[in-house]
Amino acid sequence: MTGELQSLLGIDTPIVLGPFGGLSSVALTASVSDCGGLGSFGLYGYSGDRIRDTATALRAATGRPFALNLWLxxxxxxxxxxxxxxxxxxxxxxxxxAAGxxxxxLPAAFLPxxxxxxxxxWDAAPAVLSVVFGVPAPEVVAEAHRRGIRVIGTATTVAEAVALEEGGVDAVVASGAEAAGHRVSFLRPAEESLVGTFALVPQVVDAVDVPVIAAGGVADRRGVAAAFALGAAGVQVGSAFLRTRQSAAAEAHRAALAAAADTDTVLTRAMSGRLARGIPNRAVxxxxxxxxxxPFPAQNWLTGAxxxxxxxxxDLVSLWAGQAAGLSRSDDAAAVFAELVRGLPR
Structure with missing residues (x-):
């Protein structure tokens, strides 16, 4: 399995940036890609023109592979x-x-x-299309493959991972309940799909034949080493990169991530209408x-205003954070990446 993910995605190092819906930045995505990993950019709520402009900016910032992420x-x-x-x-x-x-x-539509x-x-032609909240339709997978685009799906349970593999994805992110942001469950309610990373990853590895990327609770070299010991072919890291100055998070958000203790996050529907993990504040x-x-996405539109x-x-923004956010020790993306690399198998 060593090297399989790198070969599949055209990257040097099996480290993937978590795609942040609303908090992605060209600078952070490009930084992770330039370091040899797979930079990811979350496209939640983006119009077609904004997606094309974002891809143009990414290509100007890096010549390395990157992923674009869609919510199904x-x-x-x-x-x-x-x-x-x-x-x-x-x-x-x-x-x-309070926000003045x-x-x-009401808009004509909440989402494009x-x-x-x-x-x-398709016009942007990223190296990878990653998706959350379901299995992409067969025609979507076929069109991606026809264009040379790899497809990564995201699972919160073993059953979801199996469904994704049967749907033709090239790799599966096994997202443990520790992870920041939205719980992207799609076969059962999110509250019934809260499997921890340490339990989820090896069971997904045993259940599917495609490479498995471990997500949730990975913030330093120890988390990387643990993920590979569990059979993962790569890791996806969110909070540790989100607190870096290259991310689009507000300074107050980055400070909250740096100061977070293990018990400082909660699961809430308050900000978007869907269950998500973050640090509670006045808004929550x-x-x-x-x-x-x-209901979603009406709540997300309302709080977004x-x-x-x-x-x-x-006190008024969404402070998405994983349970291991406090383990991150750097505000520079390249330094975070270098720390993660130290946990890879030799």
């Missing part, structure tokens, strides 16, 4: 004309006041059409006390 539709997404936001708006009213912002009028995003990805506590959360207005306020 699950079928439970609500449209603006299908949801009553009265209670959810009342819950976040104090947060809009007003609730904007998946077909628009896919067409843009206010919404959870009110007990009114709109005050988050954008208060982008540097750690």
């Amino acid at each position: 539709p699950t079928g439970d997404e609500v449209a603006p004309d299908e949801v009553d936001l009265t209670a959810a708006q009342a819950a976040v009213a104090p947060l809009f006041e 912002a007003a609730v904007p009028p 059409p998946p077909s628009e995003q896919l067409d843009a990805v 506590r206010t919404i959870e006390r009110a007990g009114a959360v709109a 005050f988050r954008s207005a208060a982008a540097q306020d750690g």
Whole structure:
């Protein structure tokens, strides 16, 4: 298995940057790719034109392979004309006041059409298309392969990993419950799919024949060594890179990651309507006390309005963080990468 992931993806080192929906940056993606790993860029909510512009910027910043990441539709997404936001708006009213912002009028759509995003990805022609929240349709996998694009899926359970392999993906990210951000479960509710990395990775390795990338709780050389001991062919790292100055996270977010203790994160639906791991702040506590959360993606749009207005306020933004965030010791992406490399098998 040693070297299989590198050969598959055209990279030198089996270290993958976690794709951050809303927090990706060209600088961080390019840095990880230039170090020899696979830089990833999260495209949540991006229009087709914005995807094309992002890919152009990435190609100007690095000549190395990179991944573009899409959220697959699950079928439970609500449209603006299908949801009553009265209670959810009342819950976040104090947060809009604190941000000095007003609730904007409802958009025509909360998210761009998946077909628009896919067409843009085909035009962008990344080395890798990575997906979360499901198995890509057979025609999507076939078109990616026809274009020479590798496909990586993300699983939170063994059953999801098997479904992804059967769907034709080239590699599977086994995302343990320790990981930052959204729990990307798709076969069972996220609350019923909270398998820890140490338990998930070896069981996924035993269940599938494609390379497995371990995610969740990997922040330094020790996490890398553990992942490979469990049979992983690579690691995906989020929080340790998110706290670097190359990321798009606000300074308050990076400081919170640096100071995080093992018990400082929670799983919440408050910020987006879907279960995600982060550090609780005023926004999370206010919404959870009110007990009114709109369904996804309406809640994400609603909170996004005050988050954008208060982008540097750690009390009002989403502080996504994994349970091992406090293990990161550097604010430079290249230094984080070098630390991770020290845990690779010799």
